[in-house]
Amino acid sequence: xxxxxxxxxxxxxxxxxxxxxxxxxxxxxxxxxxxxxxxxxxxxxxxxxxxxxxxxxxxxxxxxxxxxxxxxxxxxxxxxxxxxxxxxxxxxxxxxxxxxxxxxxxxxxxxxxxxxxxxxxxxxxxxxxxxxxxxxxxxxxxxxxxxxxxxxxxxxxxxxxxxxxxxxxxxxxxxxxxxxxxxxxxxxxxxxxxxxxxxxxxxxxxxxxxxxxxxxxxxxxxxxxxxxxxxxxxxxxxxxxxxxxxxxxxxxxxxxxxxxxxxxxxxxxxxxxxxxxxxxxxxxxxxxxxxxxxxxxxxxxxxxxxxxxxxxxxxxxxxxxxxxxxxxxxxxxxxxxxxxxxxxxxxxxxxxxxxxxxxxxxxxxxxxxxxxxxxxxxxxxxxxxxxxxxxxxxxxxxxxxxxxxxxxxxxxxxxxxxxxxxxxxxxxxxxxxxxxxxxxxxxxxxxxxxxxxxxxxxxxxxxxxxxxxxxxxxxxxxxxxxxxxxxxxxxxxxxxxxxxxxxxxxxxxxxxxxxxxxxxxxxxxxxxxxxxxxxxxxxxxxxxxxxxxxxxxxxxxxxxxxxxx
Numbered sequence: 135x136x137x138x139x140x141x142x143x144x145x146x147x148x149x150x151x152x153x154x155x156x157x158x159x160x161x162x163x164x165x166x167x168x169x170x171x172x173x174x175x176x177x178x179x180x181x182x183x184x185x186x187x188x189x190x191x192x193x194x195x196x197x198x199x200x201x202x203x204x205x206x207x208x209x210x211x212x213x214x215x216x217x218x219x220x221x222x223x224x225x226x227x228x229x230x231x232x233x234x235x236x237x238x239x240x241x242x243x244x245x246x247x248x249x250x251x252x253x254x255x256x257x258x259x260x261x262x263x264x265x266x267x268x269x270x271x272x273x274x275x276x277x278x279x280x281x282x283x284x285x286x287x288x289x290x291x292x293x294x295x296x297x298x299x300x301x302x303x304x305x306x307x308x309x310x311x312x313x314x315x316x317x318x319x320x321x322x323x324x325x326x327x328x329x330x331x332x333x334x335x336x337x338x339x340x341x342x343x344x345x346x347x348x349x350x351x352x353x354x355x356x357x358x359x360x361x362x363x364x365x366x367x368x369x370x371x372x373x374x375x376x377x378x379x380x381x382x383x384x385x386x387x388x389x390x391x392x393x394x395x396x397x398x399x400x401x402x403x404x405x406x407x408x409x410x411x412x413x414x415x416x417x418x419x420x421x422x423x424x425x426x427x428x429x430x431x432x433x434x435x436x437x438x439x440x441x442x443x444x445x446x447x448x449x450x451x452x453x454x455x456x457x458x459x460x461x462x463x464x465x466x467x468x469x470x471x472x473x474x475x476x477x478x479x480x481x482x483x484x485x486x487x488x489x490x491x492x493x494x495x496x497x498x499x500x501x502x503x504x505x506x507x508x509x510x511x512x513x514x515x516x517x518x519x520x521x522x523x524x525x526x527x528x529x530x531x532x533x534x535x536x537x538x539x540x541x542x543x544x545x546x547x548x549x550x551x552x553x554x555x556x557x558x559x560x561x562x563x564x565x566x567x568x569x570x571x572x573x574x575x576x577x578x579x580x581x582x583x584x585x586x587x588x589x590x591x592x593x594x595x596x597x598x599x600x601x602x603x604x605x606x607x608x609x610x611x612x613x614x615x616x617x618x619x620x621x622x623x624x625x626x627x628x629x630x631x632x633x634x635x636x637x638x639x640x641x642x643x644x645x646x647x648x649x650x651x652x653x654x655x656x657x658x659x660x661x662x663x664x665x666x667x668x669x670x671x672x673x674x675x676x677x678x679x680x681x682x683x684x685x686x687x688x689x690x691x692x693x694x695x696x697x698x699x
Contacts, residue, residue, distance in 0.1 A: 140432045141262035141486030143279075147571045148271035151282040162552065163289055163583045164240050166590035167299030168233045170545075173636070174601040175629050178300040180205065183632025185215030185232050185301070192216075195391070200635075201644035202628045207303040207343025209391065211236075215301055228636075236301045239309040243298070244285060246312035247475040250319035251284030251482055252277050257322070259436060259443035262486055276571075283572040284482035287425065290578035291474050293418030293467065295586050303343045304468055310339035311351070311452075311472045315479075318355040318448055321373070329373055336377075336384050343395075345388035347472065350455050352381030358448060411466060418470050421496065421578050425481035425488075426453070432487040445483065452476035485571050493574040501560060504581025508553060508588060515592040530596065536685045537599045545591035552587045556580060600686045603633030609682045610657075611638045613694060620653040622672065630659065630692065645672045656695040665693055674698075 173179040184192075187199045197204055197212055204212065214235040222231030254260060255277035264270050271279075288294065297304045313335035321328030332355065339348040356377040359370045388394050415423060430450070436443045437450070456473030460466045517526035518539040530537065559580050563573065589597065599605060614621070620641040623631060634640045634657070643653060656676060660666050663681040675698040683691035 139259070139261060139263050139436070141260070141483075143262040143271040143276055143486050143571060144269055144569075145271050145275065147569045148275040148279045149570055150275065150278045151286075151570075151572055151576075156282065156285070159289065159580060159583055160241075160244055160285075162587055164237065164244075166587045167295070168237050169230065171590065171594055172598045172602040172604055173229050173632075174300070174597075175603055175633070177302045177304075177629075179603065179632050179636075180628040181211060181215065181300075181302050182229060182232055183628060183635060184212050185219055186228065186632075186636065188212060188216035189219035199628060200623060200631050200642045201646070202631060205628060207395070208306065208341055208393065209343075210338060210341040211301065211303045211306045214239075214306070233301055236299075236305050239305050240298055243305075243309045243312045243475070244288065246309070246316035247288050247478060248281045248285045250312070250316040250475065251479045252281035253320045253323055254445035254448065254479060255280035255483075257443065257445045260445040260483065279571040280482050280485070283485050283575050284478045286572055286575035286579040287422045287478035287481040288474060290420075290575060290582050291418070291422050291478065292420050292582060293471060294474055295582065297467065297471050304471055306342040307339060307344050307347070307468070308471055308474070310335045310342055310344075311347070312475045314339065314348075314351050314355065315448070315452055315475050318358060319444075321359070322444070325373060329376060332377055333380055336380050337387060340384040340388050340393065341391075343393060344472075345384060345393050347455070347459065348384050349381050351452070352377055352384065354451055354455065356381070358444065358451070411461060414466060414470065418467065419474065419477055421500070421575075422474070422477045422481040425484040426477050428488065428492075429480045429484040433483065446480075449476035449479040453480065481575075485574060488574060496574050497563070497577055500577040500581050504556075504577070504585060507581075507585050508556065511585070511588045511592055512549075512553070518596075534596065534600050534686050536605065537596060540595065542595075545594060549588050549591040552584055552591075556584045602637075603630065603684065604637045606682060606684045606692065607633050607637035610634070610692060610694065611640070613680050613682065614640075614655060618655055620649070621655040621657055622647075622650055622653045623657050624672075625659045625666070625669070626657060626692070627659065654697040656697070658693045658695065660691050660693045661689045663691065663693075671695075 173182045181204075183199050184197045184204050188194055188197055192198065194213065194216070195209070197209070215232040218231050218234050219228055222228075222234070256273060260277075260280075261273060262271055262276060298308065299305075313331050317328045317331035317335060319328075320331075332352075336348045336352050339345075339351070356374040359374045359377075429446075430437065433443075433446055437446050453473045453476040456469045456476070460469035460473075463469060513523065514526045514530070517523050518530060519541060521527055559576070563576055618640070620643050621634070622645050623634075623642050624645045626634075631642060634642055642657075643649060645656075650672060651674075656672070658665060658669060660669075660681065665678065676695040677698050679694045679696045681691050681693045683689075
């Protein structure tokens with residue numbers, strides 16, 4: 135028995151979001167974080183170091199950097215960045231050239247999510263209730279409004295901001311997952327396009343370091359084909375076999391490239407671990423997860439009906455897989471990131487059933503939260519520039535000693551324009567757009583974009599100073615002198631090695647190299663001003679010369695030793 139749809143949408147509520155406004159919002163979200171900033175430490179800087187090594191002639195099947203192997207996942211992100219570095223013009227900064235493919239990957243994620251939600255909203259089970267005398271939303275207009283809401287929900291998710299702007303396997307896996315989601319969503323309408331996207335997304339996801347996820351998604355998408363309302367239904371079994379064959383080929387590819395990694399870890403204490411995951415879920419997927427829960431409640435009869443509605447089962451299945459992976463593997467935020475497109479789709483289908491009081495609560499909470507965040511960012515910047523008020527500048531001087539603020543006209547103009555646009559948007563939303571279906575997600579998406587843009591304009595020098603190795607490497611280069619020659623490294627992380635090569639231009643060599651005797655300097659990682667207890671010096675006499683730390687960390691130091699002839 136077909137359950138009646140809980141969605142009640144009029145034609146006036148199904149008006150689409152203006153294309154120019156949606157495009158401008160996406161550009162304001164995508165470009166900050168890719169332009170103008172230095173590579174940040176840990177995964178972002180380490181991946182950039184391996185990309186530079188490959189572009190300079192490294193082994194593309196077994197990347198290494200000064201004897202270190204990649205700690206990240208997958209070869210595809212390293213290949214993309216290295217290819218961009220090799221083909222980019224010489225005038226383009228190398229860190230910007232390596233980010234160009236990842237800019238398009240983030241754009242691909244947004245496009246795939248929009249079209250996936252659009253075609254899911256076109257399915258018969260997702261249509262709103264037909265009125266007795268007409269006036270209900272037309273299917274195409276309704277689907278476009280739901281797709282706009284799904285994209286806004288994805289932009290509003292707080293966990294996408296930083297991980298979505300780093301040149302790591304996180305972003306490649308996210309783009310490939312969104313592509314697989316798009317393929318399964320459009321298959322009933324365009325079987326060949328959906329299969330082509332599936333045949334592209336599953337191998338790319340495998341090469342990005344997630345072969346298990348690719349296998350699970352391929353098997354699940356093949357199982358859902360029997361719910362696809364095709365015009366030529368007898369072909370669905372053939373496509374299902376093709377998807378199963380692609381999943382098997384991806385498993386063989388992962389075995390050939392040794393991409394299978396055991397990551398399942400039983401938590402030592404289940405309840406504290408569950409609390410950590412719960413806290414991460416609260417902020418990582420906000421505000422999509424409350425709306426997704428509301429969708430599961432209001433559409434519960436359709437979920438358990440025998441018909442098997444694709445617009446609910448497909449995002450619910452994808453989100454459930456990612457939640458299970460999150461609970462069983464480390465790091466957990468990667469799995470949560472891959473589930474954001476499906477979570478955003480579920481959140482979009484909550485809007486046709488959302489009560490007016492709940493929608494007003496979301497608007498008021500978003501308005502207060504992001505307005506307060508923007509004011510705080512401006513106050514800290516004003517304190518650094520003028521000294522008034524004095525307390526924020528004093529806090530920055532205590533947390534980031536040695537930081538010298540400076541004024542830049544272009545970031546200031548962009549931040550000022552974004553703040554003015556936020557004020558205009560609040561007035562526009564309250565005064566005119568009272569009945570649009572996507573109205574409850576405009577302020578969350580715009581507020582997240584505003585906060586991210588302000589951080590990457592007004593606070594960018596401070597963030598680069600705190601999150602990069604550039605200040606520490608500059609002090610190391612000054613200590614070594616103008617012609618230090620080669621430098622041996624021991625116990626350094628791959629991000630530290632990449633920083634010394636990129637920011638310092640140093641010739642680094644591992645301690646076990648054949649030319650180690652030609653080097654008169656040794657760099658050792660330590661958590662204090664002394665050598666670590668496990669340090670074993672290489673042959674020769676070495677003198678402790680200096681211990682240089684990061685300005686914002688007392689436990690991340692590099693100890694320099696000089697060879698005594």
